[in-house]
Amino acid sequence: MADNILEVRNLKKYFKTKKGLLHAVDNVSFTLERGKTLGVVGESGCGKSTIGRSILRLIEPTSGEIIFNGEDLMKLNTLQMRAMRTKMQIIFQDPYASLNPRRTVGQTISEAIKLNHLISNKKKIEERVSELMDMVGLSERYANSYPHELDGGRRQRIGIARALSVNPEFIVCDEPVSALDVSIQAQILNLLKELQSRLKLSYIFITHDMSAVNYFSDDITVMYLGKMVEKAPVEDLFLHPEHPYTKALLSAVPIPEYQEEKRKRIILSGEVISPINLPDKCRFSTRCPEFCDICNESEPPLKEIREGHFVACHNFR
Amino acid sequence: MKLKKVKRRSTFSEIWRNYRKSFSGMLGLVIIVGILATIFVGNFIYDYDTDVIGQNVAERKQAPSAEHFFGTDEFGRDILTRIIWGGRYSLAIGLAAVLMSSIIGVIFGSFAGYYGGVVETIIMRFADIFQAIPAIMLGICFVTAFGQSIFMLTIAVSIGAIPAVTRVTRASVMTVKDMEYVEAARAIGANNIVIIFRHVLMNAISPVIVQATLRIGGAIVGIAALSFIGLGITAPTPEWGAMLSSARQYLRGYDYMALYPGLAIMVTVLGFNLIGDGVRDSMDPKLKK
Amino acid sequence: MEMNELVLDVSNLIVEYVTSEGTVHAVNDIDLKILPQKSVGMVGETGAGKTSTALAIMNLIPSPPGVIRSGKIKLNGYDVLNMKDSELDQVRGSEVAMIFQDPMTALNPVLNIGEQIEESILLHEKVSREKAHEQACKMLEMVGLDRSRVYDYPHQLSGGMKQRVIIAIALCCNPHLLIADEPTTALDVTIQAQVLDLIANLRDTYKTAMLLITHDLGIVAEMCDEVSVMYAGRIVEHGTVKDVFTDTKHPYTEGLFNSLPNIKDRKSRLKPIVGLMPDPTEVPEGCSFAPRCSYATEACFKRRPTLKAFSDTHKASCLAYEDPAFLIERNKHGR
Numbered sequence: 001m002a003d004n005i006l007e008v009r010n011l012k013k014y015f016k017t018k019k020g021l022l023h024a025v026d027n028v029s030f031t032l033e034r035g036k037t038l039g040v041v042g043e044s045g046c047g048k049s050t051i052g053r054s055i056l057r058l059i060e061p062t063s064g065e066i067i068f069n070g071e072d073l074m075k076l077n078t079l080q081m082r083a084m085r086t087k088m089q090i091i092f093q094d095p096y097a098s099l100n101p102r103r104t105v106g107q108t109i110s111e112a113i114k115l116n117h118l119i120s121n122k123k124k125i126e127e128r129v130s131e132l133m134d135m136v137g138l139s140e141r142y143a144n145s146y147p148h149e150l151d152g153g154r155r156q157r158i159g160i161a162r163a164l165s166v167n168p169e170f171i172v173c174d175e176p177v178s179a180l181d182v183s184i185q186a187q188i189l190n191l192l193k194e195l196q197s198r199l200k201l202s203y204i205f206i207t208h209d210m211s212a213v214n215y216f217s218d219d220i221t222v223m224y225l226g227k228m229v230e231k232a233p234v235e236d237l238f239l240h241p242e243h244p245y246t247k248a249l250l251s252a253v254p255i256p257e258y259q260e261e262k263r264k265r266i267i268l269s270g271e272v273i274s275p276i277n278l279p280d281k282c283r284f285s286t287r288c289p290e291f292c293d294i295c296n297e298s299e300p301p302l303k304e305i306r307e308g309h310f311v312a313c314h315n316f317r
Numbered sequence: 318m319k320l321k322k323v324k325r326r327s328t329f330s331e332i333w334r335n336y337r338k339s340f341s342g343m344l345g346l347v348i349i350v351g352i353l354a355t356i357f358v359g360n361f362i363y364d365y366d367t368d369v370i371g372q373n374v375a376e377r378k379q380a381p382s383a384e385h386f387f388g389t390d391e392f393g394r395d396i397l398t399r400i401i402w403g404g405r406y407s408l409a410i411g412l413a414a415v416l417m418s419s420i421i422g423v424i425f426g427s428f429a430g431y432y433g434g435v436v437e438t439i440i441m442r443f444a445d446i447f448q449a450i451p452a453i454m455l456g457i458c459f460v461t462a463f464g465q466s467i468f469m470l471t472i473a474v475s476i477g478a479i480p481a482v483t484r485v486t487r488a489s490v491m492t493v494k495d496m497e498y499v500e501a502a503r504a505i506g507a508n509n510i511v512i513i514f515r516h517v518l519m520n521a522i523s524p525v526i527v528q529a530t531l532r533i534g535g536a537i538v539g540i541a542a543l544s545f546i547g548l549g550i551t552a553p554t555p556e557w558g559a560m561l562s563s564a565r566q567y568l569r570g571y572d573y574m575a576l577y578p579g580l581a582i583m584v585t586v587l588g589f590n591l592i593g594d595g596v597r598d599s600m601d602p603k604l605k606k
Numbered sequence: 607m608e609m610n611e612l613v614l615d616v617s618n619l620i621v622e623y624v625t626s627e628g629t630v631h632a633v634n635d636i637d638l639k640i641l642p643q644k645s646v647g648m649v650g651e652t653g654a655g656k657t658s659t660a661l662a663i664m665n666l667i668p669s670p671p672g673v674i675r676s677g678k679i680k681l682n683g684y685d686v687l688n689m690k691d692s693e694l695d696q697v698r699g700s701e702v703a704m705i706f707q708d709p710m711t712a713l714n715p716v717l718n719i720g721e722q723i724e725e726s727i728l729l730h731e732k733v734s735r736e737k738a739h740e741q742a743c744k745m746l747e748m749v750g751l752d753r754s755r756v757y758d759y760p761h762q763l764s765g766g767m768k769q770r771v772i773i774a775i776a777l778c779c780n781p782h783l784l785i786a787d788e789p790t791t792a793l794d795v796t797i798q799a800q801v802l803d804l805i806a807n808l809r810d811t812y813k814t815a816m817l818l819i820t821h822d823l824g825i826v827a828e829m830c831d832e833v834s835v836m837y838a839g840r841i842v843e844h845g846t847v848k849d850v851f852t853d854t855k856h857p858y859t860e861g862l863f864n865s866l867p868n869i870k871d872r873k874s875r876l877k878p879i880v881g882l883m884p885d886p887t888e889v890p891e892g893c894s895f896a897p898r899c900s901y902a903t904e905a906c907f908k909r910r911p912t913l914k915a916f917s918d919t920h921k922a923s924c925l926a927y928e929d930p931a932f933l934i935e936r937n938k939h940g941r
């Protein structure tokens with residue numbers, strides 16, 4: 001019986017816009033085992049960022065259940081939810097926008113500790129901040145620096161230290177390295193991996209970078225326009241992708257290797273349909289290379305086609 | 318080797334560093350510091366009863382001379398002395414009024430910008446109503462209703478500016494509240510009050526400060542205006558606007574009686590406007606590097 | 607034009623930006639040669655000097671604070687750095703065209719896309735408005751958009767479509783050289799595949815040479831014939847894609863490969879390059895990469911390496927190769 005730290009059931013988030021109802025996250029369900037990483041991939045508009053924030057109730061979900069350590073977060077009131085926040089944290093994508101420009105590094109990292117009254121002694125707080133900075137590879141001498149004095153990689157480390165300061169069990173990593181240079185990306189990914197094993201953290205890793213998610217996840221779910229189209233353990237997904245979108249996505253990633261023959265790639269044609277007022281048919285049908293008539297008639301349900309591997313495609317009816 | 322901690326350069330020293338680069342800012346600072354020093358010294362040199370309001374019929378309406386640099390008024394009082402003494406009212410009330418309107422305006426504007434919805438609508442519609450009435454009218458109504466004590470005058474001068482401050486604050490807060498670090502604060506468990514004051518306001522305050530320094534000049538003119546029509550500081554206490562008012566009937570032939578109080582207002586307002594320019598330049602992030 | 611005459615011949619290019627906080631040495635003496643119909647990739651991270659190089663080629667470096675200290679740039683025979691702006695206007699758009707990074711801001715929001723393509727045509731070719739309009743419609747079709755969209759405004763198009771329009775503008779006058787500065791960085795991965803596919807097809811159809819600037823080694827592998835690796839304003843390695851990918855010479859290039867999670871090869875651990883890019887206002891005595899290089903010796907900090915040829919096509923600048931037996935890790939175990 002797996003120890004699931006998080007179980008999401010039928011999560012929905014709809015936004016009311018002038019043109020109609022925007023289905024940002026549409027009936028998503030998954031489980032996350034303690035200590036593991038779930039990768040959530042997709043392109044812009046697929047809802048992956050919204051899922052991350054909805055799970056933490058930074059955005060209020062429209063409906064669904066979020067069972068964290070056995071407790072449904074949706075049933076908690078504001079005060080109870082605030083108390084929960086020490087257990088679940090988030091690392092943001094933009095190292096420039098996610099830090100208050102008027103607070104020093106030390107102040108930012110210690111804020112969560114002070115707000116949640118985790119440590120009362122001032123000296124002990126300073127020690128803890130030093131400890132955290134050390135853990136994330138930030139030199140102590142930056143404690144009095146302001147964010148604009150540091151580069152993107154260091155700022156991201158501050159964000160990580162802040163998230164760790166409350167001793168969370170679970171962290172949503174929302175595109176944590178997309179805004180960084182290639183060589184810095186590798187440093188941060190390694191750091192996150194190391195922290196996971198050291199502190200027994202569970203992650204949801206949201207990204208559009210297929211190679212990063214390959215490196216950094218145990219299970220992966222592929223999102224398209226708010227729906228989960230495929231979910232599988234990472235190696236199974238990369239070696240045997242089943243959904244046409246997943247296949248196209250994997251094929252589209254340029255490979256940094258010399259090839260004698262230019263490999264054959266799946267190039268999608270057609271346009272992405274609007275996420276507002278979605279019709280009742282497969283959302284990928286307008287671009288799908290394996291499209292057939294039934295795809296226009298109804299949305300395919302998510303089915304488990306082999307152990308741990310789920311696909312939502314009429315090909316598997 | 319333990320590297321020394323990077324010395325903490327507070328935001329103030331950064332701002333001061335930038336401020337010094339602004340010519341207008343430094344010029345304005347010199348002017349205002351000069352004026353303040355003069356008023357301060359004047360407080361000890363002059364005696365209120367004899368020098369400031371003491372009438373001397375023999376020396377009435379004398380043109381500027383070595384003895385009376387700015388001449389004397391219709392009661393024989395030295396105009397220079399009265400200008401220096403009267404400056405305290407303009408400056409004190411002007412600055413206090415701006416401070417008051419800023420605090421009130423910022424509080425309303427932050428709530429309007431942060432909460433939106435009904436709260437915003439109510440606050441902003443009130444702001445609209447007040448803004449539709451000319452500031453001087455508001456001041457007059459207030460003074461007529463509540464009297465002319467210094468405290469009431471300060472409020473009267475500040476009322477007209479509150480809607481504008483509310484508006485600027487709201488706009489600034491609206492841009493800042495969607496920044497990711499505000500979301501981050503929520504994620505670590507901060508409640509709304511902490512978020513508004515520590516995260517949003519700290520970053521939204523720059524345009525408000527700039528606008529405030531530029532409003533000081535207007536506040537000084539405001540108190541002068543109220544005194545000009547007799548609803549401000551009462552005679553015989555000198556106040557620049559009141560002095561202008563009583564000089565009206567002597568413009569033909571004794572223009573110096575109006576000239577010097579007018580110049581005092583002008584130079585003071587200019588000084589504060591230059592400081593305002595300097596503050597704006599020093600806080601403009603684009604000018605950094 | 608003779609077949610072996612270079613489309614682009616850059617020699618000894620030095621570009622600096624003079625600011626109040628110091629002089630930024632953006633490009634430090636580089637040479638670049640592109641043959642007709644060849645595609646050269648320019649790879650490096652932020653601050654390596656790639657965009658400055660591209661702007662210098664079109665003589666578009668913003669002039670204060672940018673200064674082209676030295677260099678000769680010959681574009682199809684045109685001596686770009688010694689031409690007046692009015693003469694250069696003839697060259698820009700018709701001999702050489704540029705695709706910028708951000709499709710969201712590269713199009714004028716108040717003109718429809720047809721007008722923006724026509725503008726380029728009318729500037730360089732003596733044709734009537736009607737003919738220009740017809741050509742614009744044809745270009746839209748060439749880039750995969752329906753010609754009925756010719757009156758659409760940029761805000762009505764998605765990011766990928768906007769980039770297609772930009773490609774249409776770039777190629778409508780059949781330039782000999784196309785400079786693409788991170789053309790797909792802002793796009794989703796499946797749209798990126800579509801756009802790169804389009805660029806490759808058009809490049810082959812129009813027989814255009816290309817300078818493709820990117821930080822993505824995968825794109826270089828799939829789109830280019832040759833690649834130049836830039837670090838701190840210098841070219842540290844240059845060769846054919848086969849040379850650089852299978853017989854990597856420079857430690858920085860090796861570091862880039864090691865930092866990449868490879869989708870085909872799930873590594874147990876990434877090996878990032880330690881440290882950070884050097885401060886561009888300081889030019890060290892020795893090799894700029896030495897502080898981060900695992901093979902560095904004392905000599906590397908004192909003497910600057912020059913580009914050494916390993917074959918007709920392959921050069922790299924690294925002092926370690928003065929020892930003929932030296933091999934970097936990547937090459938030791940064979941590929």
